[in-house]
Amino acid sequence: MSYSKITKPMQAALVADMKEVLQADVYPPIDQLHGMMQYHMGWLNENQQPDNAPAGKQIRPLLTMLCCQAAGGDWTQAIPAASAIELTHNFSLIHDDIEDNSPTRRGRKTLWTTHGVPLAINAGDGMFAAARIALGRLEDRGVPAKTIVQAFRRFDDTCLKLTQGQDADMSFETRQDVNVDEYVAMITGKTSVLISLCAELGSIIAQKPAETSKDYHQFGLNLGLAFQVLDDILGIWGDEATIGKSATTDISTRKKTLPILFGLEHSPKLASIYFDTSIPETEFVPEVVELLDACGAEEYANKRAADYSNLALSHLESAEPQGDAGAALHELTHLLLGRKS
Amino acid sequence: MSYSKITKPMQAALVADMKEVLQADVYPPIDQLHGMMQYHMGWLNENQQPDNAPAGKQIRPLLTMLCCQAAGGDWTQAIPAASAIELTHNFSLIHDDIEDNSPTRRGRKTLWTTHGVPLAINAGDGMFAAARIALGRLEDRGVPAKTIVQAFRRFDDTCLKLTQGQDADMSFETRQDVNVDEYVAMITGKTSVLISLCAELGSIIAQKPAETSKDYHQFGLNLGLAFQVLDDILGIWGDEATIGKSATTDISTRKKTLPILFGLEHSPKLASIYFDTSIPETEFVPEVVELLDACGAEEYANKRAADYSNLALSHLESAEPQGDAGAALHELTHLLLGRKS
Known part of the structure; x- marks a missing residue:
């Protein structure tokens, strides 16, 4: 079975799961934050009406589900981890867009363009928290507690390294003396650690040996x-x-x-x-x-x-x-x- | 024994634990981020030399350790949760200072003043990740995995509510029609949910009934x-x-x-x-x-x-x-x- 065929149901399950996470806990008196997060995900337009904007290839979360299944696990148990990965990626996009002063992404206005920098920083923080809420739902799919703790800890270490990579990337812009080792450390944090987490989480959830x-x-x-x-x-x-x-x-x-x-x-x-x-x-x-x-x-x-x-x-x-x-x-x-x- | 007497060793243990968390994983080629976080905490000055700036009363983390002990647990097992609470509070301060355009805090320049907004947003994200790393260390103190998962999930729900409260607080500034119910929802998110988490985590770690x-x-x-x-x-x-x-x-x-x-x-x-x-x-x-x-x-x-x-x-x-x-x-x-x- 080809990549595109096997990942089709995975991608549908991913999106459904992320929607559950980002639509929960909407507290009517103060629910602007959820609307902002759903706009960023492409599910709502600027007028808070349903939308279906392109969301990218979502290779990272698909990698998690594929690795779980390839490691002998059940890919549906890895859905919460896949959602957590994709929401983390999107949290970083919201903040990157502010940090890089980017007015648009995938042809739509970025959150800081529509709501201003302060609210957009905070919406990114909300998305980061939502990513963790998604991961905690591993418990609801019967993943053992010891495995979930391991997933959480690997996840958190990775998130810190992501911010180290982002810091280095921004700092390098104003430096002329960056060397190859520093560069490799930067792209490791900025790109590779999240991909390595995707693959590793699949295996962890499949309960494979260390x-x-x-x-x-x-x-x-x-x-x-x-x-x-x-x-x-x-x-x-x-x-x-x-x-x-x-x-x-x-x-x-x-x-x-x-x-x-x-x-x-x-x-x-x-x-x-x-x-x-x-x-x-x-x-x-x-x-x-x-x-x-x-x-x-x-x-x-x-x-x-x-x-x-x-x-x-x-x-x-x-x-x-x-x-x-x-x-x-x-x-x-x-x-x-x-x-x- | 008075509050000030009983919390003295707790506060010392808290600071030592947070230092361990924020000094780990310093990867020499790209370690600016850790320096920024340690500056914010008051442990380094602007020239990255040791400092010991006032850090506030730290009532929140002390509440966690007190509640754990008062609930029949061992307060030292709650240190990782206390650190996580205090680092989360500090993550929110870093971002609040950007959102509120505040140049100083506790008499020192805020991170966005010393490093600019983009790097400071990212340092706040790093502090948020570090808070979670601190919480994961409950495992190293022998807290059972099921309890840790519960702590993580309560923690994440709270963090999302914090951002909802912050969103409402900022949004209310430009509105003249805020009502009392909205206000109570806002202060619940902005102030109360973190304090309720402090107390609850102490009890959870002490393994008290729900x-x-x-x-x-x-x-x-x-x-x-x-x-x-x-x-x-x-x-x-x-x-x-x-x-x-x-x-x-x-x-x-x-x-x-x-x-x-x-x-x-x-x-x-x-x-x-x-x-x-x-x-x-x-x-x-x-x-x-x-x-x-x-x-x-x-x-x-x-x-x-x-x-x-x-x-x-x-x-x-x-x-x-x-x-x-x-x-x-x-x-x-x-x-x-x-x-x-």
């Missing part, structure tokens, strides 16, 4: 890192038609991605011009690409992406995912890593 | 409501020397506290002038006080405060708190309610 859950964790962690580095490579050498934006935007906006940071460490010439904004873009972009090529930045980034990809695949193999869900997991992994399965 | 934990919950809830309404009364009719600010500030700043909202509902004259900012303050304040007195607003507020106080005390009695901790709990309650014990 060794196996660790494999799922490492699978997700390395999958996230590989995906980010591949994205960095596409941001410089990618085919514009494939990635849907100019392949040189990362350079013209002076982004500090992995190949660039490697280049800054290994090409004194690149380091001397990269933050000089007086150079015309038409000269700047090709010169940077040439310097990156000359110091082996693409090769280096490709090597790191391959290493992370191989680690992800080898941990997935060790975890021995089973059945249709296991096959779908392989399909998704190869898709994300841009490999033929 | 009935008793409900009494502790109701005790805290009504204590919080009584305290807030008494504060509202002092804000109009209080003795300036006692409350440390002009007793009429609530009126001149057009606050919507319980006596005012009652007055707006019962005195058409008050309703017609209250939001008229053209009236000189020297005329406005005495006229408002006169209108409030004429419609029985003080009597009404006193009656509600007395009702909440009596409910708090009767639920405390039903809970049958024991020993020195029970006596200290009574002492604290009478102190907060402005009654002689």
